[in-house]
Amino acid sequence: MELAKLVDSLPTGTPLPERLLVERAHEFAARQHAGQMRASGHPYLQHCMAVAEILAGLNLPAAAIAAALLHDVVEDTSTTVADLQREFNPEIARLVDGVTQLTQQVARVDKAGAPDPAPALPGTITAQRADTIRKTFLAMGDDVRIMLIKLADRLHNMRTLAHLPAAKRQRIAQETLDIFAPLANRLGIWQFKWELEDLGMRHTNPARYKELAAALQMGHGDRERVMAEIVKRMERELQLQGITADVTGRPKHLYSIWRKMERKEVTFEKVFDVRALRVVVHSAAAEAGEDEKAHERREKLAIANCYVVLGLAHQIWKPIPGEFDDYIATPKDNFYRSLHTAVVYDDGKTLEVQIRTREMDQNANLGIAAHWRYKEGNRKLDKSFDQRVEWLRSMMDWRSAVTDGPEFVDALKSDLFPDRVLIFTPRGDIIDLPAGATPIDFAYHVHTSVGERCRGSKVNGKLVPLNYALHTGERVEILTAKRGGPSRDWLNIELGYVASARAREKIRTYFKLQDRDNNVVAGRRMLDHELKRLNLAGVLLDELATEFNFEKADDLLAAIGCHDLSSHTVINHVVRQLRAGQTDEARLLPPPDSTRHGAPVETTEVSVLGTGGLLTRLASCCSPLPGDDIVGYTTRTRGISIHRGDCPNVLATREPERLLACSWGREAARSYPVPLRIVAFDRAGLMRDIATRVANEHVSIKAFDMQPDQGHVVLMQMTIDVSNLAQLRKVLSGIEQVPNVTEVHRIKPGKT
Template sequence: MLRQYELVERVKEYDPDADEALLNRAYVYTVQKHGSQKRASGDPYFSHPVEVAGLMTDLKLDQETIITALLHDTVEDTLATIEDVEEKFGPDVARLVDGVTKLSKIEQLTDDERAAENLRKFLLAMSEDIRVLLVKLADRLHNMRTLHHIKSPDKRRRIARETMDIYAPLAERVGMYEYMREMQLLAFQQLEPEGYETITHRLDQLRQSDTGQVDRIALDIKQALSEAGLAVEVWGREKHPYSIWKKMAERHLPFEQVSDIMAFRVLTGSVEDCYRALGILHQQFQFVPGRFKDYISTPKNNGYKSLHTTLFYDQSMRVEVQIRTREMHRTNEFGLAAHWAYKQGGADQKIRPDGEVGWLRDLIEIVDSSHDAEELLEHTKMAIYQDRIFAFTPKGALFQLPKGATAVDFAFAVHTDLGAQTVGAKINARHMPLRTPLENGDVVEIIKGKNAEPQLSWLGFVVTGKARASIRRAVRAKEREEVADIGQKMFDEIAERLPAKVGRKATKAAVERLGLEDVEDLMHAIGSAKVTDRQVMEALVPGSTADLPSEPAQERAISIKGLTPGAGFDLANCCHPVPGDRIVGLRRPRKAVEVHAIDCLELANGVDADWVDLSWGERSHGAVGRLLIVLYNRPGTLAEMAGVFARNNANVMNLVLTQRDDPFHTYEVDLEVQDLAHLTRIVSALRASDAVAQADRI
């Protein structure tokens, strides 16, 4: 563990103007606050924040970041508060510490929800200041280095999986490849222990039989370039075990057939020398077609620049060679951290989510668009963890997208509004279907319509998290609007039955009495059957339902013949039998008898249960029937459907839009009805309506 004076000396070496007293105070503060706390390894807990601060000094980060690293666990794990931190170390450090502070563990959440909620807070915090991300990545890296001390295998695997799915990809997205590689290696060791042991053992065997082969290849590459007048540095290394394992899994190869296990780096003095070196190596050695990538002319989103090529050495061995300048190399290994170190000096130079980190805007938009924790995690993984292709607008603007991305993904990448208004696309000047996967170098022109809307069917082919999140948000908003339209129609009919005229004041009071947010929320609640007619009437005019009889739709008096006295039963949700249907029962041990319609498809599929011959008791009435209704997509059709239900005294229990395919919208509707005759009359009325293309019982 770094001693206090050692940490301060490290900072002063690259930042002579750093406040030595403040750094000392932060070191002492974290030691005092964590006190006698221990880590799983048995070490004092304060050794962790001190080591994280040491990692930050390796990157030559400013003193605020170093102090944040020292204090990042004090608010969560000790009695310290953000207010204490702000008073002693200033508002900037307090803001950074608050951003890095991890959420308390919420045991009732699933792993995905816990990871997603951590990620939600994390993304929002780092959008304000990228240093939050740098400290968090160092925090996770040190935790991974000490992960083996945790006794619970399940906990180790959960932390490793979160690291592999979220933190390693984020490190890659900001160009911190050294962090990414070590995180992946440590997580791989926990998630695939057998694979890790096998590959590391094979690599050990290769080293023992190598007899200096890596050094020999590096020397040959350097000699070829030196003879052409280039002064370069060359060194070789094995690819790390996770990278090899991933290649084996993706290509279904045994270890022996993974040919480019060794990679070599060539550092030059200028960009021109990079291209000269490439030409010389391609003349000296045969290169592998299709394995050349120019990340200097088209850098990755994280600012990574390099030339990549794969060469045949001794006519059989494949070796990967990366050619870059020395400045590129530092940026490539430490990404935004290196960039931050170069740009210290003032608040106006702090890195915000623009330029090289513009992808942060997409992640924040995904946070706002996602419906729940699992959806957030799905969309975010898509956004940060996929191989990339390059596509261009007609004016030459470059966009990087995941492999498999379509014109719709491209449109949303350009702008959310453009994606929402997309009606067609030209790829390389040819009209192509929206679902067409894009290739490297494609020129994409988006055709938009003023009244266009995102289509539910697009979810079947888009691949970017931003596109999926935006489409789902738009579809949910449209569904809510349509359900609210039904609710408005039903509200008007409820209001007509009241003894007094209903105005805005009464409606606003009803919203408050029902615990809803606004009038739109009330209409949605009525349309989706979350509140009953009686509840709405009472909320609008208190006391108005006192003399009313119980609503017929709320009455259920069902009895079943054929059951033993006192036996319980449930009406099956698969077929929704109503009085008048021919019925049969399924009896399973220690469960209530399931009552099915005789023509239920579940029965046709075969079931492991005893069959019981049943019939409805006398005067049975009140059950839920399910209908499939296809409406024409034009104004007023939803209101007409709601009117049919109201005129036939049927209560809507649930309504779901299952398919949106112009010119039709398909709904599944659960109706509370008296009996089969009542349900049949409603189906007949729906089929007679000009608004309805199809109405069938499910």
């Protein structure tokens, strides 16, 4: 797009000074980016113009367009934010500074010419990239224009992604599918969402993308012919009723087709048995100088006609029971409004029908940007815009409290993006929560004091545990105490009490305000509990505190106690120390819990110093687990037997020359046997409940033995197969929750 066309595309009524602002921004960007080229070989200014053009299509005002033209000058040239303040104004400088987002030390993998980080696993987001995303969203603040500029920037980068190396394309595309396409969905910008998803799929799953594109093209003619007949039939019926509307076949996109195939486990042909029709009902022509009330009256008449069209569709074709959704009366959480129904067409196949007004259609395509418009010659914003901004702000009010990058990405995926549940309060109000939300999440959403005093819950009138996963349509009642506070167990991820970042941060804030001595005691108890049940001995707290940048051990324990620092993070650090220093390869290994953002790498599970390709097996006498100090013992017929360093058989050997230095390689996609000791008071169903908890974590029980001790106390020994320490911790936590279990821990070698 040429500059003149860009200026002409500004909203009607844009004053001359603001048009000149866009021209000045273009001139400044051209001067600063002079000589810079993108990976495609095109001048860098073309990218800036493309981003501005995308935003002009959303009808954004001049300040946002100018900021789009300048969005990379601070990051990629010698220009500073202060320069922009002097050259333009504080608003432009703030917008550009918000889009810049990152410090100069953070590598940008989505820019041409940026350093290429180490290869990542397919479908993963590295910790560094996770921290980059966290900083991005913090920098965005509450100004929606910053988010829109960033989305437009990402959209154009995705359109030109083919010019980057394959590994970089894979990473950026996966990040787009995980973060930016869902963000566009939550902002209601459907046209951004579908294009980001399709482009993301093209680079993350190219074979499937090409296969679907070819299949879509093959039957194109027949589908178009049938849809033309459907459109003509509906247009005739609307004309008879005197209703003016645009009737079209609703477009389908490759990513949504693929997701539906995966979700319903059907073939491409089955997906396209479902045709889609969209009816956009016109409202009466606006009168000159009409006020807001007159506009609302016209929209109400158009909405009434939407329901008339719905009746026509059900009269022409047979409706399918249970397939009607009224998003006009009850809009989606991203403010989407429309009528959805499904009918059986003349050929016996399903026809989906969407019915909405023009205003609803614009809202569906442009989302929050649809409300950024001039009204009656002034710059007053649509009230719907304020509602959306307030909703978005409430959704992300936890951002500044989360400092860990991977945790921030997890919170984004759970709180901001798809897979939501709609829960009813006792008064009938609807609460929007992330999928997997519990009564505690619900309580904190209602009010912080309700969450802190929550002691029980009822779902549809029945008592349920506080870690019960809520489902859409359920009615929840919270049982509260007169006073009190949350439990520290609520922050234990393994117990599943809290799913939303909003509730988690409110609980953390509560404990931060508690007495320091109480936090030190709680932190010591939590850390000792983890170390004891995993049998990780010899940890020096003073040294550990120094490694976490605390002056003394009590400072470390206080941070753990108030949940500023997770005990799991400390345990992972301890495990990394155990694994470090043995081989150069071992120093590069991630902690056992690092698989949270990716799948484990299948490589050799044990490295034997000075050898390669030797047969190794894990000794059954001590059952070593990744993270343990290990040593190899050369057997005469069965290769090298891997023992724990403190295994009694190794310590008692009379042939030390047969011992070999060993270290753990990367976790292989296999399991390791771990013996456990369980102490419990006997009762009916005890073994069943323990086995159920283990099975819930998809862990196999290899051996089980139970012996009576004294009175009603029983001692159990169980051998389970786990993949890493994270999975072992989840199993231990699950067993600890079984009624009557008093103790469970991993057995040290040579002991029972």
